[in-house]
Amino acid sequence: MHPARQxxxxxxxxxxxxxxxxxxxxxxxxxAIAITLLVLEVxxxxxxxxxxSSALTGALLRQWPSYLALITSFFxxxxxxxxxxxxxxxxxxADVKLLFVNGLLxxxxxxxxxxxAVVAEYLGTSAAPAACMLYAGFFLCISICFQLLRMAAFxxxxxxxxxxxxxxxxxxxxxxxxxxxxxxATVIAPFYPFAAICICSVMWIFWAAMTREC
Amino acid sequence: MHPARQxxxxxxxxxxxxxxxxxxxxxxxxxAIAITLLVLEVxxxxxxxxxxSSALTGALLRQWPSYLALITSFFxxxxxxxxxxxxxxxxxxADVKLLFVNGLLxxxxxxxxxxxAVVAEYLGTSAAPAACMLYAGFFLCISICFQLLRMAAFxxxxxxxxxxxxxxxxxxxxxxxxxxxxxxATVIAPFYPFAAICICSVMWIFWAAMTREC
Amino acid sequence: MHPARQxxxxxxxxxxxxxxxxxxxxxxxxxAIAITLLVLEVxxxxxxxxxxSSALTGALLRQWPSYLALITSFFxxxxxxxxxxxxxxxxxxADVKLLFVNGLLxxxxxxxxxxxAVVAEYLGTSAAPAACMLYAGFFLCISICFQLLRMAAFxxxxxxxxxxxxxxxxxxxxxxxxxxxxxxATVIAPFYPFAAICICSVMWIFWAAMTREC
Amino acid sequence: MHPARQxxxxxxxxxxxxxxxxxxxxxxxxxAIAITLLVLEVxxxxxxxxxxSSALTGALLRQWPSYLALITSFFxxxxxxxxxxxxxxxxxxADVKLLFVNGLLxxxxxxxxxxxAVVAEYLGTSAAPAACMLYAGFFLCISICFQLLRMAAFxxxxxxxxxxxxxxxxxxxxxxxxxxxxxxATVIAPFYPFAAICICSVMWIFWAAMTREC
Numbered sequence: 001m002h003p004a005r006q007x008x009x010x011x012x013x014x015x016x017x018x019x020x021x022x023x024x025x026x027x028x029x030x031x032a033i034a035i036t037l038l039v040l041e042v043x044x045x046x047x048x049x050x051x052x053s054s055a056l057t058g059a060l061l062r063q064w065p066s067y068l069a070l071i072t073s074f075f076x077x078x079x080x081x082x083x084x085x086x087x088x089x090x091x092x093x094a095d096v097k098l099l100f101v102n103g104l105l106x107x108x109x110x111x112x113x114x115x116x117a118v119v120a121e122y123l124g125t126s127a128a129p130a131a132c133m134l135y136a137g138f139f140l141c142i143s144i145c146f147q148l149l150r151m152a153a154f155x156x157x158x159x160x161x162x163x164x165x166x167x168x169x170x171x172x173x174x175x176x177x178x179x180x181x182x183x184x185a186t187v188i189a190p191f192y193p194f195a196a197i198c199i200c201s202v203m204w205i206f207w208a209a210m211t212r213e214c
Numbered sequence: 215m216h217p218a219r220q221x222x223x224x225x226x227x228x229x230x231x232x233x234x235x236x237x238x239x240x241x242x243x244x245x246a247i248a249i250t251l252l253v254l255e256v257x258x259x260x261x262x263x264x265x266x267s268s269a270l271t272g273a274l275l276r277q278w279p280s281y282l283a284l285i286t287s288f289f290x291x292x293x294x295x296x297x298x299x300x301x302x303x304x305x306x307x308a309d310v311k312l313l314f315v316n317g318l319l320x321x322x323x324x325x326x327x328x329x330x331a332v333v334a335e336y337l338g339t340s341a342a343p344a345a346c347m348l349y350a351g352f353f354l355c356i357s358i359c360f361q362l363l364r365m366a367a368f369x370x371x372x373x374x375x376x377x378x379x380x381x382x383x384x385x386x387x388x389x390x391x392x393x394x395x396x397x398x399a400t401v402i403a404p405f406y407p408f409a410a411i412c413i414c415s416v417m418w419i420f421w422a423a424m425t426r427e428c
Numbered sequence: 429m430h431p432a433r434q435x436x437x438x439x440x441x442x443x444x445x446x447x448x449x450x451x452x453x454x455x456x457x458x459x460a461i462a463i464t465l466l467v468l469e470v471x472x473x474x475x476x477x478x479x480x481s482s483a484l485t486g487a488l489l490r491q492w493p494s495y496l497a498l499i500t501s502f503f504x505x506x507x508x509x510x511x512x513x514x515x516x517x518x519x520x521x522a523d524v525k526l527l528f529v530n531g532l533l534x535x536x537x538x539x540x541x542x543x544x545a546v547v548a549e550y551l552g553t554s555a556a557p558a559a560c561m562l563y564a565g566f567f568l569c570i571s572i573c574f575q576l577l578r579m580a581a582f583x584x585x586x587x588x589x590x591x592x593x594x595x596x597x598x599x600x601x602x603x604x605x606x607x608x609x610x611x612x613a614t615v616i617a618p619f620y621p622f623a624a625i626c627i628c629s630v631m632w633i634f635w636a637a638m639t640r641e642c
Numbered sequence: 643m644h645p646a647r648q649x650x651x652x653x654x655x656x657x658x659x660x661x662x663x664x665x666x667x668x669x670x671x672x673x674a675i676a677i678t679l680l681v682l683e684v685x686x687x688x689x690x691x692x693x694x695s696s697a698l699t700g701a702l703l704r705q706w707p708s709y710l711a712l713i714t715s716f717f718x719x720x721x722x723x724x725x726x727x728x729x730x731x732x733x734x735x736a737d738v739k740l741l742f743v744n745g746l747l748x749x750x751x752x753x754x755x756x757x758x759a760v761v762a763e764y765l766g767t768s769a770a771p772a773a774c775m776l777y778a779g780f781f782l783c784i785s786i787c788f789q790l791l792r793m794a795a796f797x798x799x800x801x802x803x804x805x806x807x808x809x810x811x812x813x814x815x816x817x818x819x820x821x822x823x824x825x826x827a828t829v830i831a832p833f834y835p836f837a838a839i840c841i842c843s844v845m846w847i848f849w850a851a852m853t854r855e856c
Contacts, residue, residue: 111256
């Protein structure tokens with residue numbers, strides 16, 4: 001192959017890559033900030049009785065819904081970032097459709113601290129059903145956005161030419177599992193709020209197991 | 215063409231690109247953080263009566279001005295990020311003027327959570343006119359900054375040589391629509407506060423439609 | 429060597445590097461945000477008596493536990509970022525194991541503002557033992573995660589081929605110091621809370637001294 | 643020149659550049675987050691009387707110290723980011739000394755929201771002297787750190803070989819202006835608090851004028 005021509009090809013590839021690199025960097029930023037803002041919902045406990053070590057320990061332990069919500073949200077968003085990364089590695093450039101769907105996904109990701117805070121506040125109260133339904137409903141929206149992102153990304157117009165059919169088939173198959181499970185969690189939340197949170201927690205372990213890199 | 219010479223040209227291009235790449239990365243950071251901080255303005259509702267699911271649902275629904283303000287601000291900032299990206303792809307290097315105008319734009323972008331919080335708090339009260347005027351006024355400032363950015367960016371001194379006249383003409387034309395519409399929104403806000411917010415909401419759909427990538 | 433072939437090798441290297449570059453960028457984001465959110469725990473002092481300069485100065489000085497906790501957490505997280513960087517420079521690509529361990533480390537890093545705020549609030553009270561034990565316990569968890577990260581990173585499957593044995597031996601040796609020291613800090617915290625914080629403060633100076641770059 | 647050899651040189655340069663690129667990206671993150679967190683200190687006004695538009699407007703206007711502090715801090719941090727960028731463009735790789743000084747600078751940058759909030763709260767009260775002294779004192783610390791950064795960066799061990807003497811002399815000269823001016827601001831703050839803030843505000847305009855890129 002002629003070096004000059006190869007240079008050109010390489011230059012075009014770089015230029016195409018640059019198109020999504022800033023989009024990926026911006027998305028990474030939103031994911032990283034949303035995941036780190038979650039900690040702001042865990043409040044330093046304040047209590048009326050004397051500030052002794054046992055009072056503080058008790059107050060810290062009573063905040064378990066905050067920790068459960070934080071851990072579930074953190075690892076779900078983290079796994080979603082990993083899958084966002086997997087999808088975008090197959091994307092050559094971003095058109096309006098992909099930009100719009102990605103924006104919708106980022107919106108729901110950035111808002112995750114809100115339902116997390118609601119669950120942290122109300123999981124231990126009799127308002128738990130509504131709080132958990134909001135929480136599961138949010139993750140349902142995110143999984144639908146992911147489905148849309150996959151559909152927008154795996155079109156010949158934006159995909160890299162070297163994407164193997166096997167990879168695409170595997171990714172297509174696995175993403176269909178998300179929405180039905182989150183629908184189930186949302187539907188059972190009014191009756192078994194804690195079970196709904198558990199389903200959301202288990203999902204990220206499932207997504208993590210599906211990740212294959214290197 | 216001689217490979218060594220081509221290498222040099224390519225090296226210079228890379229070096230020039232690096233000049234704006236850190237500026238773009240920093241701007242991306244500010245956009246991403248401002249957009250994600252918006253969620254902090256949506257407060258977990260607290261209510262006096264017993265924490266039942268219906269009380270929580272009611273309290274969550276009564277916060278609709280927060281959600282409206284969040285969605286409008288999120289997608290407007292997102293679309294502005296897309297257009298910031300489109301402008302900077304045509305920039306070869308950043309001089310003082312461009313740095314200064316970009317700084318002014320970033321200032322208003324980073325402050326967006328403040329008018330958003332004011333609208334979220336006062337849209338349902340009789341102080342809505344002042345709140346909406348502040349909100350529309352902010353987006354007017356941002357659209358003026360964008361106009362200044364476009365003027366600072368589309369000068370031969372900082373532009374890439376390969377920028378086509380057609381692209382420039384299209385971008386120049388479209389940006390002039392922003393300021394007058396936001397002036398209208400600001401002016402009618404004292405009389406029809408809700409209409410002003412609607413105009414701001416509609417604008418980002420218009421900006422989105424104008425985006426052409428890939 | 430033939431230029432075309434060299435080009436290919438270089439292209440493969442770039443492609444492999446890109447695999448970890450987005451992971452590193454995301455990790456950097458989480459580190460940078462966690463470190464900057466620490467300042468939100470330092471509250472503007474409010475006091476009952478007249479707002480005179482001496483009252484403000486006194487109120488600012490009485491917040492010394494906030495400053496101590498902020499400084500200790502900031503520099504510990506900063507040094508951990510430096511070491512995260514040192515480890516990942518030896519990594520060629522990220523597999524599931526490394527992704528998972530890195531996620532666990534990022535979780536604890538992102539949560540650092542919480543124990544920092546607890547120490548800032550309760551170091552001056554009789555609840556200091558519990559607060560300091562929580563704080564030291566957190567850094568123990570982080571140092572264990574770092575140990576796991578090192579083990580996940582220094583496997584032939586993910587490491588760059590050119591990593592020298594001397595570098596690996598040095599890094600392996602130095603990281604074993606972390607967990608025992610943090611165990612000590614956690615164990616003595618109920619009896620000497622202030623000493624536990626001091627040990628945590630001293631550790632980052634030790635980690636800093638171990639850094640060798642350039 | 644032989645293409646293969648040139649390729650190697652170029653590869654080494656890229657590798658050296660990568661050393662500081664992650665440090666720059668991390669620093670950029672801290673700068674971008676610190677600058678965007680400033681808006682959190684501007685609170686939505688709450689007032690006792692009826693929520694009318696004129697009451698809200700009045701309450702918003704009474705918050706002028708918040709806006710003044712926000713604008714001064716935002717543009718000072720922004721200009722410092724520009725100068726951080728200018729210094730690091732001359733750096734080839736980061737050794738322990740440079741890492742440590744950069745860490746110290748990032749610490750003070752990340753803490754800027756705190757003195758900003760103190761000034762915003764107390765500029766209109768009789769505690770203004772103490773608040774402004776804290777504020778000016780912070781910027782004094784930052785300008786000293788910048789001086790140290792310049793000294794750590796402009797050593798042959800870490801500098802790029804192509805840095806021109808003229809550039810170095812210009813940068814060396816201009817940075818000496820910072821500390822004395824901020825010392826002056828800190829010293830006069832107890833007597834003329836408002837003048838101290840004005841000096842801090844004027845400084846970033848001076849730094850901006852000194853920026854020469856492209």
